[in-house]
Amino acid sequence: KIAYYENSCPGSWMLRSAAFNGGNSIVGISETGCAGIGGINGLDGLCENAVRPAFCIPIDTEIEECENIIGGEKVFILKN
Numbered sequence: 001k002i003a004y005y006e007n008s009c010p011g012s013w014m015l016r017s018a019a020f021n022g023g024n025s026i027v028g029i030s031e032t033g034c035a036g037i038g039g040i041n042g043l044d045g046l047c048e049n050a051v052r053p054a055f056c057i058p059i060d061t062e063i064e065e066c067e068n069i070i071g072g073e074k075v076f077i078l079k080n
Contacts, residue, residue, distance in 0.1 A: 001029070001033065002029075002031065002032070002033045003029070003050055010031040010032070011031060011050055012028055012029060012030050012031050012049060012050070013028065013029050013049060013050035013051060014026045014027070014028045014029075014049050014050070014051050015027045015028065015029075015051075016051060016054065019037045020037075024039055024040055024041065025037055025038065025039055025040070026038060026039075026040055028049065057078070061078060061079075062078070062079035063076045063077065063078055063079055064076070064077060064079045
């Protein structure tokens with residue numbers, strides 16, 4: 001599946017599991033939806049990328065931003 005940013009541009013993302021035993025390689029999905037294996041480090045150090053969610057929820061599940069769970073950070077929580 002292709003992931004999209006809020007500005008509707010496609011983005012790459014990583015699976016949560018290491019691709020090989022050493023743990024320095026991951027399976028990722030490109031902006032075009034193709035799977036591949038790559039390293040977690042680039043020329044400038046650790047690469048930043050989106051990560052596949054640990055679980056899935058129905059698309060109609062309501063969420064809200066909350067600022068009082070982790071001090072100084074906004075997080076998303078499921079709305080009751």
